[in-house]
Amino acid sequence: MAFLVGFIVFFLVIALTVILGGISRMGDRRVEVEGRATEGQRLPTDREAHGY
DSSP: OHHHHHHHHHHHHHHHHHHHHHHHHHHHHHHHHHOOOOTTTSOOOHHHHHTO
């Protein structure tokens, strides 16, 4: 029984690594195409918006 649970957890960890790695790469590609927001493009934080 413990072997079966370990086997399932092992493949679950591999699957999540592949899925989350793919999501991260898609985000990296989008940043590469669109570029990061500069200081002038960035939305103000709550503190900046209220002038505290």
